Amino acid sequence: xxxxxVIEDVPLARExxxxxxxxxPDVALxxxxxxxxxGAELLAADRPDxxxxxxxxxxxxGPQVLRALPPERxxxxxxxxxxxxxxxxxxxxxxxxxxxxxxxxxxxARALDRARRRLGGQAGEPPAQIAVRSGRRTDFVRLDAVDxxxxxxxxxxxxxxxxxxxxxxxxxxxxxxFGPAGFVxxxxxxxVNIEAVEAVxxxxxxxxxxxxxxxxxxxxxxxxxxxxxxxMAGTGG
Amino acid sequence: xxxxxxxxxxxxxxxxxxxxxxxxxxxxxxxxxxxIVIAWLLAAAVSTPASFMISAxxxxxVGGLLxxxxxxxxxxxxxxxxxxxxxxxxxxxxxxxxxxxLTLLVFxxxxxxxxxxxxxxxxxxxxxVVGLARGGLGPExxxxxxxxxxxxxxxxxxxxxxxxxxxxTVAFLERYRQRERLLSQAQVQALRAQIAPHFxxxxxxxxxxxxYRDPGRADQALVRLSxxxxxxxxxxxxxxxxxxVSMVADxxxxxxxxxxxxxxxxxxxxxSAWDARVPAMxxxxxxxxxxxxxxxxxxxxxxITLAVSEDGGVLTLAVVNDAPAEPGPPGKGLGxxxxxxxxxxxxxxxxxxxxxxxxGSARAVVTLPLESAAA
Numbered sequence: 001x002x003x004x005x006v007i008e009d010v011p012l013a014r015e016x017x018x019x020x021x022x023x024x025p026d027v028a029l030x031x032x033x034x035x036x037x038x039g040a041e042l043l044a045a046d047r048p049d050x051x052x053x054x055x056x057x058x059x060x061x062g063p064q065v066l067r068a069l070p071p072e073r074x075x076x077x078x079x080x081x082x083x084x085x086x087x088x089x090x091x092x093x094x095x096x097x098x099x100x101x102x103x104x105x106x107x108x109a110r111a112l113d114r115a116r117r118r119l120g121g122q123a124g125e126p127p128a129q130i131a132v133r134s135g136r137r138t139d140f141v142r143l144d145a146v147d148x149x150x151x152x153x154x155x156x157x158x159x160x161x162x163x164x165x166x167x168x169x170x171x172x173x174x175x176x177x178f179g180p181a182g183f184v185x186x187x188x189x190x191x192v193n194i195e196a197v198e199a200v201x202x203x204x205x206x207x208x209x210x211x212x213x214x215x216x217x218x219x220x221x222x223x224x225x226x227x228x229x230x231x232m233a234g235t236g237g
Numbered sequence: 238x239x240x241x242x243x244x245x246x247x248x249x250x251x252x253x254x255x256x257x258x259x260x261x262x263x264x265x266x267x268x269x270x271x272x273i274v275i276a277w278l279l280a281a282a283v284s285t286p287a288s289f290m291i292s293a294x295x296x297x298x299v300g301g302l303l304x305x306x307x308x309x310x311x312x313x314x315x316x317x318x319x320x321x322x323x324x325x326x327x328x329x330x331x332x333x334x335x336x337x338x339l340t341l342l343v344f345x346x347x348x349x350x351x352x353x354x355x356x357x358x359x360x361x362x363x364x365x366v367v368g369l370a371r372g373g374l375g376p377e378x379x380x381x382x383x384x385x386x387x388x389x390x391x392x393x394x395x396x397x398x399x400x401x402x403x404x405x406t407v408a409f410l411e412r413y414r415q416r417e418r419l420l421s422q423a424q425v426q427a428l429r430a431q432i433a434p435h436f437x438x439x440x441x442x443x444x445x446x447x448x449y450r451d452p453g454r455a456d457q458a459l460v461r462l463s464x465x466x467x468x469x470x471x472x473x474x475x476x477x478x479x480x481x482v483s484m485v486a487d488x489x490x491x492x493x494x495x496x497x498x499x500x501x502x503x504x505x506x507x508x509s510a511w512d513a514r515v516p517a518m519x520x521x522x523x524x525x526x527x528x529x530x531x532x533x534x535x536x537x538x539x540x541i542t543l544a545v546s547e548d549g550g551v552l553t554l555a556v557v558n559d560a561p562a563e564p565g566p567p568g569k570g571l572g573x574x575x576x577x578x579x580x581x582x583x584x585x586x587x588x589x590x591x592x593x594x595x596x597g598s599a600r601a602v603v604t605l606p607l608e609s610a611a612a
Binding site: 083084100101102103104134135136150151152153154155157164166168189217218219 | 454456457459460461463464467471479480482483484486487490493494496497500502503504505506508511
């Protein structure tokens, strides 16, 4: 069980988070605070695993609450913010993620996934399929059927044969989640399923391309070439 | 005569700078060094025959003619070297934008100082050239140099005036370009500002109704809408195809929630087109059009396909959608018109929007010059 607390000044926003967390039975919300001061008291009295922390509080800044604690007492922290440009201090404090308000359930699920991994392996095996949501319908795409993944901003294109599925997830989060399942970066904007790789063709400048069994060609940048080669060698032997 | 040399420097400058924020950076249209050299070589060549005849040689000789040409070059060298100075002076003291009296005084004083100075140096340089050619720089090489300088100075007054004219023309063109650029940027911003509230209010209206029927879905729609709004606010003037597609995907997802998923979205992006540069939110009105006049009017729903490809330096963005066989009441076409005007302001006639309807489908195709977003 992951014990979580939230420090956020808008009561309705806390209620929303509580409701969204109902979808995650392994996470229990054990404390709430509406101000920086009350939050500091809460964290002094309890040692939660996970903290949802609003960046702007009525009596101070969220990061201050965290800085006041000695580093070893700081829980895993997910910042809540209305503005993406407020997320910078979050990462200076080694927050595991930040959520933009209003918080969406997919983004929350991703942040919790990260928390589970940091808290020690509870996440277990990466899932064998990935949920592709469109409107009210959710399709489940088998990961081993995905040939490669391409970044489309904060979306991903999952290429399955001739089909393309759009998933709202940054490529870095996907790489973190599905790296162990056999997806390897070959470019800043692309990951390939190593099972689907047919050939790696180097160009003279060190970049190149990865040819897949389905016929697709994915760009390969020299930055990732060695890592890809190492992974490929790993599957061979 | 000098103007002919200065003019070519102004051609072939793109109307918009590739980097958006540089719009208020000064525009430089100063003539390049090689243009200045060419202009003054021409000036020297043109004035050579007359000078040759004035010097009244006993007989025509090619050597004599070349010597006069060299002398002319020496004459004009100080003027050529100071040509950039005239451009700079004109930028600081443009004629016709206030300070009339002061500006005229500056150029009057310039005439009194610069003309004798440049002429004097030119005449001396010419004498040196001739003297060297004739075997010595003795006193005879500089005989009657005073009156020569005086006469040349008077003849050079039109040269001074012409150079001021060139400088002023360059300064004027620079101001003109600058204003044009700022104006086109303001236009683009105004056109973009039209788009955002339009879809924002439409969406809010639909979500307000949805809230009664299906709170969960209204919640989803609001999350999506706030993400869209955040992107809209943060957007620079241009983005990559990647960013634009992700914005479109959010927009489609919002409509999918609102339309109860009767909307299929297909994406076909050529791998080499992902990092091409497009005006931000250029696709949104086309997708909105496809939803509002197309798919949303089909009871069974329909598909929208976005295809992005590049070929031969041209980027093509095509939005194809299912639509009712009978065209509905004609819309005001604000969305398409907006896209068309933004393309025209940014790319002139190098970009176009084509729109065609046939029974059961509609197709909007934007073509624009291929530029990299990374640059």
